[in-house]
Amino acid sequence: MLKNSASHYGLISVVLHWLVALTVFALFAVGFWMVDLSYYNQWYRTAPYWHKSIGILLAMVMIFRLLWRAVSPPPLPLRSHRNWEKRVAALVQFFLYVGIFVLVLSGYLISTEDGRAIAVFTWFSVPALGALFANQADIAGLVHEYTAYVLISLAVLHGLAALKHHFIDKDQTLKRIFGRKS
Amino acid sequence: MKKLLLAVSMAAMMTVPVQAADYVIDTEGAHAFIQFKISHLGYSWLYGRFNTFSGDFSYDASKLEASKIQLSIDTNSVDSNHAERDKHLRSSDFLNVSKHPKATFVSTKIVPKDGEAFDLHGNLTLNGVTKEVVIAAEKLGEGTDPWGGYRAGFAGTTTLTLKDFAINTDLGPASATVQLDLTVEGIRK
Numbered sequence: 001m002l003k004n005s006a007s008h009y010g011l012i013s014v015v016l017h018w019l020v021a022l023t024v025f026a027l028f029a030v031g032f033w034m035v036d037l038s039y040y041n042q043w044y045r046t047a048p049y050w051h052k053s054i055g056i057l058l059a060m061v062m063i064f065r066l067l068w069r070a071v072s073p074p075p076l077p078l079r080s081h082r083n084w085e086k087r088v089a090a091l092v093q094f095f096l097y098v099g100i101f102v103l104v105l106s107g108y109l110i111s112t113e114d115g116r117a118i119a120v121f122t123w124f125s126v127p128a129l130g131a132l133f134a135n136q137a138d139i140a141g142l143v144h145e146y147t148a149y150v151l152i153s154l155a156v157l158h159g160l161a162a163l164k165h166h167f168i169d170k171d172q173t174l175k176r177i178f179g180r181k182s
Numbered sequence: 183m184k185k186l187l188l189a190v191s192m193a194a195m196m197t198v199p200v201q202a203a204d205y206v207i208d209t210e211g212a213h214a215f216i217q218f219k220i221s222h223l224g225y226s227w228l229y230g231r232f233n234t235f236s237g238d239f240s241y242d243a244s245k246l247e248a249s250k251i252q253l254s255i256d257t258n259s260v261d262s263n264h265a266e267r268d269k270h271l272r273s274s275d276f277l278n279v280s281k282h283p284k285a286t287f288v289s290t291k292i293v294p295k296d297g298e299a300f301d302l303h304g305n306l307t308l309n310g311v312t313k314e315v316v317i318a319a320e321k322l323g324e325g326t327d328p329w330g331g332y333r334a335g336f337a338g339t340t341t342l343t344l345k346d347f348a349i350n351t352d353l354g355p356a357s358a359t360v361q362l363d364l365t366v367e368g369i370r371k
Contacts, residue, residue, distance in 0.1 A: 039353050048266075113265035135258075137269040 003072040010072060014179040016065045021155070023058050024100065027051060028152050052111060053120045059104040062097070080171050092158050099151035106147065109140035202242035202249060205334060205368025209236055213335075213367035216255060224356030230262035230271070237287075239368055241334055243324070246294045251302070251366075255285040275351045282310045290314070298322075302338055308347045315340050317364065332370040339363050 003010040009017075034047035077086045111118050112128030113136040119125045133139070165173035207214045217231040232255050239251035257279040260271045272279040289304035298321040306315045319338030327333050343359050344350075 039351070110269065111266055114263065114268075116265070137265045138272065141269060 004075055007075050009075060009176055009179060011179060012068060013072065013074065014177060016061065016068065017177055020058065020061060020065065020100070023054060023061075024151065024155060027055060027058065028148055031148060049119070052107065052118050055104055055107050056118060056120045056126055058100065062100055062104075066097075075176065078171055078173060080169065081165075081173075089158075089161065092154055092161075096151065096154055096158060099147055099154065102147045103144060103151060106140040106144040110137050110144060113137045113140075202240040202245065203332075204240045204371045205238060206371055207235075207237045207239070207253070208333070208367045208369050209234075215363070215365045216253075217363045217365075218360050219363070220353070220360040221356040223354055228262065230260060232256065232259050232285075233261050234259035237366070238371075239289075239366070241368070243321075246300055247292050249289075249292055251287070251289045251304070253287040253364075253366075255287075256283065257285050257308075258283055276309075276349055278309055282308075285309075287315075306342075308342070309349055311347045313346055315342065317362075319364075322365075327369075333367055334370070335365070335367040337363070337365045 001010060002012050004013050030047055030051050034043065034051060037044045037047065077089070081089070108118065108126070109132070113131045115128045115130045117125040117127050162174045162177070165171050166175070214235075214237075215231060216235055217229060219227045219229045222228045234256035235253060237251065237253035239249065241249045257277045258272060260268055260277060260279070262268055262271065271277055274281070277285075285306070285308045287304050287306045289302055291303040293301040293303070295301060300319055300321075302317040302319045303314065304317070305312050317338035317340040319336055322335040322337055324334035325332070339361060341359050341361050344353075345358065
C-alpha cells in the first residue's frame with residue numbers, strides 16, 4: 001500500500017509527487033511575483049523568507065524522494081506506451097529532478113555569498129559556505145531564473161503529456177499517479 | 183655672455199609657473215574610499231562603498247584653482263555588506279552595472295573657500311547620466327611619507343538625488359537622496 005508495485009504507485013510516491021508538484025508551482029509563482037514587489041509592500045520581506053524556507057524544505061523532501069525511489073522503484077511504464085514515449089517521458093522526469101536541485105543550489109548560492117545562513121522559518125537555518133566563485137550572486141541569480149522557466153515548461157509538458165494519455169489514448173497513465181484503487 | 187645666460191635663466195625660472203604636481207590615488211594601498219550613506223526608512227543610515235576605483239589628480243597648494251581630479255569607479259564593486267542587497271543594487275533597479283559598468287567624475291572648476299576648504303565642481307556620470315555636481319571638499323594634509331614618497335589627502339562630500347541619475351526605484355521619502363563621501367590620498371608621481 002505504501003510501496004510501489006510493478007504496476008501501481010504506492011501512497012508515499014503519490015503524496016511525494018503531488019506535494020512536490022504543488023510546491024514547485026507555488027514557489028515559481030511566488031518567485032515570479034516577489035522580485036517586482038515595491039520596497040514598501042508588506043510582502044517585501046515575508047515573501048522571500050517563505051520562498052527560501054519552503055525551497056530548503058523542498059530540497060529535503062526531494063532527497064527523501066530519491067531515497068524512496070531506491071527503496072521502492074516506480075512501477076514499469078505501461079505496455080501501451082510507445083518506445084519513444086517511454087524514453088521522452090523518462091528524460092523529462094530526469095530533468096524535472098535535476099531542475100529542482102539546480103534551483104535549490106542556485107538559490108542557496110544567491111543568498112549565502114556574504115556568509116549569511118538561510119533561515120528555514122524559525123525552525124533551523126542552513127549555514128552558508130560564503131563566496132565560492134566570483135560574481136556568485138549574479139551568476140547564481142541568472143541560473144536560478146532561467147532554470148525556473150525551463151523547469152516550469154518541462155512540468156507543463158509533463159502534465160500535458162499525462163492529459164494526452166488520459167483523454168486521447170484513454171490509458172491508465174494519469175490515473176496511476178493518483179494511487180492504487182483498492 | 184655668462185651674465186646674459188644667468189639673466190636669461192633667472193628670468194626663465196621666474197616666469198615658468200610652479201608646476202602642479204601629479205598624484206595617483208593610492209588605491210593599491212587602499213588609502214582612498216568612496217562611500218555612501220542613505221536613510222533607511224527615515225530611521226537609520228545604511229552605509230555602503232565602492233571597492234574598486236582609480237583616479238589621479240594634479241594639485242598645487244599655491245594655485246588651488248588650477249588643480250584637477252578625475253575618478254573612475256567600477257560600479258560592479260558596490261558593497262553594502264549584504265549579498266542579496268548588493269545584487270539588487272547592481273540590477274537595473276539601481277546602478278544597472280551590466281549596462282553602465284563605470285561611473286566617472288571629472289572636475290571642471292575649483293572654488294577655494296576658507297582655510298583648506300574648497301568647492302570641487304565637476305561632471306559626475308552615474309547610471310549613464312552625466313550631471314554637474316559640487317563636492318564640498320577640504321585638504322586634510324600633505325607631506326613626505328615614511329617610505330620616501332610624498333602624499334596629499336583630501337576629503338569631500340556631496341548629496342545626490344537618485345532620480346537625477348535615473349534611479350527611480352522608490353525607497354521612500356526619506357531615501358530620495360544619497361550622501362557620497364570621498365576620501366582620497368594621492369602619491370606624487
